Amino acid sequence: MLKKWQKLVKSLHIKKFRYEENLFLVEGEKSVAELLSPKTNLQGIRTEALFYTQKFAQSNPEILRKINQQNIYNELVKEEDLESIGSLQANDSILAVAHIPPNFPPIMEQEMVLALADIRDPGNLGTIIRIADWYGINKLICSETTTDFYNPKVIGASMGSFLRIRPYYCDLAQYLADKKHLKIYGAFLEGNNIYQEKFAKQGIIVVGNESNGIPDEIAQYVPNRITIPRYGNAESLNVAIATAVICDNWRRSL
Numbered sequence: 110m111l112k113k114w115q116k117l118v119k120s121l122h123i124k125k126f127r128y129e130e131n132l133f134l135v136e137g138e139k140s141v142a143e144l145l146s147p148k149t150n151l152q153g154i155r156t157e158a159l160f161y162t163q164k165f166a167q168s169n170p171e172i173l174r175k176i177n178q179q180n181i182y183n184e185l186v187k188e189e190d191l192e193s194i195g196s197l198q199a200n201d202s203i204l205a206v207a208h209i210p211p212n213f214p215p216i217m218e219q220e221m222v223l224a225l226a227d228i229r230d231p232g233n234l235g236t237i238i239r240i241a242d243w244y245g246i247n248k249l250i251c252s253e254t255t256t257d258f259y260n261p262k263v264i265g266a267s268m269g270s271f272l273r274i275r276p277y278y279c280d281l282a283q284y285l286a287d288k289k290h291l292k293i294y295g296a297f298l299e300g301n302n303i304y305q306e307k308f309a310k311q312g313i314i315v316v317g318n319e320s321n322g323i324p325d326e327i328a329q330y331v332p333n334r335i336t337i338p339r340y341g342n343a344e345s346l347n348v349a350i351a352t353a354v355i356c357d358n359w360r361r362s363l
Contacts, residue, residue, distance in 0.1 A: 110160065110184060110186045110190050110194075111184070114158065114160070114184070115190075115194055117130065117132075117206070118134065118160075118194040118195070118204070118206065119194055121133060121134050121206070121261075122134075122196060122261060124257050124260070127209065127257070127259055128209070131208060131209045132157060132206050132207065132208060132209060133206075133207055133209055133259035133261070133264065134195065134196065134204060134205070134206060134207075134261050134264065135204070135205040135206075135207050135264055136195050136196065136197050136200055136203075136204050136205075136261065136264075136265060137197065137200060137202060137203070137265070138165065138169070138202040138203055139268070139269060140264070140265070140268070140269045141159070141202075141203045141204070141205045142169075142172060143269040143272055144156060144205055144207060144269075144272060145172060145175065145176070145205075149269065149272055149273070150272045151247075151272060151273045152210060152271075152272055152273065152274075152275055153210075154207050154208060154210060154272060155207065155208040156179075156181050156205050156206070156207050156208075157181070157182070157205075157206045157207060157208060158181065158182040158183065158184075158205070158206040159176055159181055159182070159183040159184070159203060159204070159205050159206075160183070160184050160186045160190075160191060160194075160203065160204045160205075161173075161183065161184075161185060161186070161191075161202065161203040161204075162185070162186065162187070162188050162191060162201055162202060162203070163185065164188070164201055164202060165201075165202040165203045166185060188200075188201045191203075191204055195261075196261035196262065196265070197265065209259055210275070212276075212277060212278055213277065214277055214279070215248045215250075215275060215277055217288075217291070217311075218311075219310060219311050220246070220247075220248070220310075220311055221246055221308075221309075221310065221311060221312055221313070221314060221359060222246060222248040222249070222250060222312075222313055222314075223237070223241055223246055223248070223249050223250070223313075223314050223315075223316065223352070223356075224249075224250040224251075224252075224281060224284075224285070224313050224314065224315040224316070225237065225249060225250070225251045225252060225255045225281075225315075225316060226252050226255070226281055226315055226316065226317040226318060226323045226324060226327045227252050227254045227255060227317060227318040227321075227324060228251075228252075228255045228256060228316070228317075228318065228319070228348060229254075229255070229256055229318065229319060230256065230319055230348075231256050231260045231262035231263045231266065232262065232266050232349075233319060233347070233348050233349045234255065234256050234258070234260075234263045234266070235262065235263045235264070235265065235266020235267040235268075235271075236266055236267075236349035237249075237316075237348070237349050237352050238258075238263070238266075238267040238270045238271055238274050239266070239267055239268055239270045240349065240352050240353045240356055241270070241274055241352075241356070242267075242270035242273050242274055243270075243356075244356040244357070244359075244360055245360075246274075246356065247273055247274055247275060248274070248275055248276075248277070249274055249275070249276045249277070250276075250277050250279065250281060250284055250313070251276050251277065251278045251279070251281070252278075252279075252280075252281035252327070253278055253279065253280065253281075255278070258271070258276040258278075281315075281327050282326045282327045282329075282330060285313065285315070285327065285330035285331070286330050288313060289330075291311065291312045291313055292308075292309040292311070292312030292313070292333060293312060293313045293315065293330065293331050293332060293333060294306075294308070294312060294313070294314045294315065294331070294333045294334075294335055294355075295314070295315040295316075295317070295323050295328065295331035295333070295334055295335070296314075296315070296316050296317065296322075296323070296335060296336070296337070296351055296352075296355060297322065297323065297328075297334045297335070297336055298322070298336060299334070299336060300334030300335045300336040301333070301334065301335050301336065302335075302336065302338055303335045303336060303337050303338075303354070303355060303358050304338070304358065306333075306335050306358065306362065307362055308358070308359045308362040308363070310363055314352075314355055314356070314359065315327065315331050316348055316351060316352050316355070317348070318348075319347070319348050335355070337351060337354050337355070
């Protein structure tokens with residue numbers, strides 16, 4: 110493997126270098142196959158380079174043919190080389206270097222979007238991306254303190270759903286302040302019972318930090334406070350699980 114690519118790929122584990130290069134990593138056969146398919150890559154994320162093993166080449170000749178047709182730089186590498194440059198403990202197939210899309214504000218249509226207030230755990234963010242994809246939500250509004258969407262751990266946990274969800278990082282309090290004409294819901298420990306809430310079809314659902322919930326500077330712009338009733342003694346509910354419950358009840362109410 111060329112040293113310039115080794116250096117570049119390793120640098121993309123760090124947020125600073127991802128945004129200097131405007132590139133990120135996609136690892137594993139399933140996620141890379143979806144990245145290369147227009148049917149699943151609905152965000153149109155472009156691929157810069159691919160590094161694959163002999164095992165992948167033998168199992169996926171059709172994918173390799175398409176790669177060569179698209180003139181994407183690609184290189185056959187040893188399994189140990191792939192593992193040494195990637196973030197996965199075991200990756201015996203393929204790794205892609207892809208372009209980060211521009212951070213443009215989304216055009217709000219007749220839809221519900223999720224807003225993430227200070228979500229720090231990459232695993233939680235990746236799972237929330239999958240949940241949004243499952244429930245047909247394709248836009249995330251993220252506070253500037255929310256972990257990076259293109260962190261390799263986030264991309265891995267999203268299981269390919271990152272290809273269908275467009276994030277927008279911004280001053281979330283200001284964003285919500287400018288959207289007062291929309292229904293804005295937020296998850297709080299005290300609020301209206303989610304099972305009795307009649308959700309609007311269009312609006313924003315805000316979920317907050319794993320430990321501290323929605324920060325006060327953002328909470329002031331959330332007039333519709335909802336809660337998932339607690340029947341046991343657990344202190345809190347994981348933010349990704351709470352997001353799934355909220356999205357499910359939003360869909361049910363429609």
